[in-house]
Amino acid sequence: MIHQMRSEWIKFRTVRSTVVLMVLAVVLAVGVAVLAGFLVDSTMRIDDALAGVQVASLLILVLGVQIVGQEYRFATIRPTFSATPRRGRVILAKLVVLCVVTTVASVALMALSVLSAWLVTRFQDVRLVLSGPGVGRVIIGTVVVLVIHAILGFGVGCIVRQPIAGIVIVLVWVTVIEGILIGLLPEAVKWFPIAGMTNVNALVLQRDRGPDAVELLGPVAAALYSASIACALVAIGWLRIRTSDA
Amino acid sequence: MRATDRRIRNDSRVIRSEGLTKRFGGRTAVDDLTFEVRSGTVTGFLGPNGAGKSTTMRMIMGLDVPDAGGSTLNGRRIHDLDTPMREVGVLLDAGYLHPTRRAHHHLWALAASNGIPRSRVDEVLALVGLTEVADQRVGKFSLGMKQRLGIAAALLGDPSIIILDEPANGLDPEGVHWIRTFLSYLAGQGRTVFVSSHLLSEMALMADDLVIIGGGRLIAETDVRSLTANAGGGSVIVRGPDRIGLRRAITGAGGEVADEGDALAVVGMDAAAIGRVAHEAQLELHELAPRSTSLEDAFLQLTAGAQEYRTAGPAEEPS
Incomplete structure (x- = not known):
């Protein structure tokens, strides 16, 4: 298993697309943090500083699709499975590498975002507030949310086994389907795998936002719920991969 | 174990x-x-x-x-x-x-x-x-x-x-x-x-x-050798001054004869049998040559009918 994980790590970092996605994520995180520094009135809170990381979660979804979809697109899955005929090891190794990379990347993105926010606020008449209740949840929750995004993308990638179709599906899901459904069925938002995670890394929980706020699951419940859906997608994808011709 | x-x-x-x-x-x-x-x-x-x-x-x-x-x-x-x-x-x-x-x-x-x-x-x-x-x-x-x-x-x-x-x-x-x-x-x-x-x-x-x-x-x-040897269709080239006599003798002994230029291509008898027939009929022989089927011929014979796409007509003739 350790061999497969090494192999997957080498594969991960030796194609251009994953490097491009990572660079894009950094640009997005830093860019939005800087922008937020100009837009906030007098106080910049940690969730403002990390708004870009939140947006970068879309790229993590794409990354999850890519890590398995690309192997099918370029048929490198065949040499991969020839070298490791027990396909479960390959899938698990990919998932572990993806989750570790996402964890490290999310910490790095948060650090870069906060650093950028700090630099911007130094030259503005803005106060950067990084402590207070809820900050721990924002930091840990952001890692959790990004990792769940990665697993969701990975699950879709395993099921679809084509990067382009997989990416379209996850992006349309997040931006169009969940977007429309939120408007139509606000009471059902808590059951959406992405939008339902809002509480997981929120500085202020939804229930404290006033009577008009949409009702959501608590942070832990929401994270567990979305993680379960992500794992179910991976399980379905795994069943397909296990029984299909490579 | x-x-x-x-x-x-x-x-x-x-x-x-x-x-x-x-x-x-x-x-x-x-x-x-x-x-x-x-x-x-x-x-x-x-x-x-x-x-x-x-x-x-x-x-x-x-x-x-x-x-x-x-x-x-x-x-x-x-x-x-x-x-x-x-x-x-x-x-x-x-x-x-x-x-x-x-x-x-x-x-x-x-x-x-x-x-x-x-x-x-x-x-x-x-x-x-x-x-x-x-x-x-x-x-x-x-x-x-x-x-x-x-x-x-x-x-x-x-x-x-x-x-x-x-x-x-x-x-x-x-x-x-x-x-x-x-x-x-x-x-x-x-x-x-x-x-x-x-x-x-x-x-x-x-x-x-x-x-x-x-x-x-x-x-x-x-293996390659048996393929050519056993492919069937191996013929023997027979040449002599009295083609008509040779043809009659060989056909009489059960061989199949086809003209091939100024020689005869015999199928169904090996060279030794043809030589014996010619000797018994007191016919002069200038050439008695077993011709093995080429590998490609043998292969094509074996796989005939098994090809997914076949060409029709003259293009199928080997060059």
Whole structure:
């Protein structure tokens, strides 16, 4: 298993697309943090500083699709499975590498975002507030949310086994389907795998936002719920991969 | 368990497929295919395009899931091998590459998955002559270079079995020559080479054994010499001053005679019998030459009807 994980790590970092996605994520995180520094009135809170990381979660979804979809697109899955005929090891190794990379990347993105926010606020008449209740949840929750995004993308990638179709599906899901459904069925938002995670890394929980706020699951419940859906997608994808011709 | 291992190791048949069957939709690509490949031989896997060679190889490697039957390598199913690259090296298609990955990274990732040290990557790159381009992205590689890279990948684990699917396909003459020389070199090291081709001429020079399939079914498990000898249709060329007399005598003895220029082509009697007939009829002979069917003819005879696409009319005549 350790061999497969090494192999997957080498594969991960030796194609251009994953490097491009990572660079894009950094640009997005830093860019939005800087922008937020100009837009906030007098106080910049940690969730403002990390708004870009939140947006970068879309790229993590794409990354999850890519890590398995690309192997099918370029048929490198065949040499991969020839070298490791027990396909479960390959899938698990990919998932572990993806989750570790996402964890490290999310910490790095948060650090870069906060650093950028700090630099911007130094030259503005803005106060950067990084402590207070809820900050721990924002930091840990952001890692959790990004990792769940990665697993969701990975699950879709395993099921679809084509990067382009997989990416379209996850992006349309997040931006169009969940977007429309939120408007139509606000009471059902808590059951959406992405939008339902809002509480997981929120500085202020939804229930404290006033009577008009949409009702959501608590942070832990929401994270567990979305993680379960992500794992179910991976399980379905795994069943397909296990029984299909490579 | 140990006794079983020893028996398997001593087994001279390193690749065995039994009852392999694969259907795609309504079409049966491989149909109850059973064959063996002996240890230390070069075995040609022959058949027309669409005969099921690639599908068979993918099933041997555990990539395509058979509808029935199975295969073993060194007596074990591929799924039971922890580090298959150390036992079997495979090149199914040189294009199975990520275009933006560098050549040595491609090999390194494969090597790592089987616990093969990175130093081996440089060794196999040198072996196939790609050291200088090791740092290039493979998207820029020509087909010939990709083919070499594929062979390098197959050799990473220093395996005793090498499986190659149409390795010379699409290559320029220089590339074909390189592949042929390299396969001979691998065979010379005592490795078992199982190589597919739709061209018998390609195999005739190097293969010891032949597994011939058509329409997904086994047509023959043979070797090059028996193929030509047993293919049937071997005729004897007979020439003499009295053609009419010869024809009458041979026909009378049960041979079938056809004109071929100023000679006769006899089918159904061997040279000794024809000589005896001529001697008994006191007919002078100028030539009595058994003519073996060419390899290509034998191959075409065997696989006739099994080709997926056939040309009609004059184009089918061999040149």
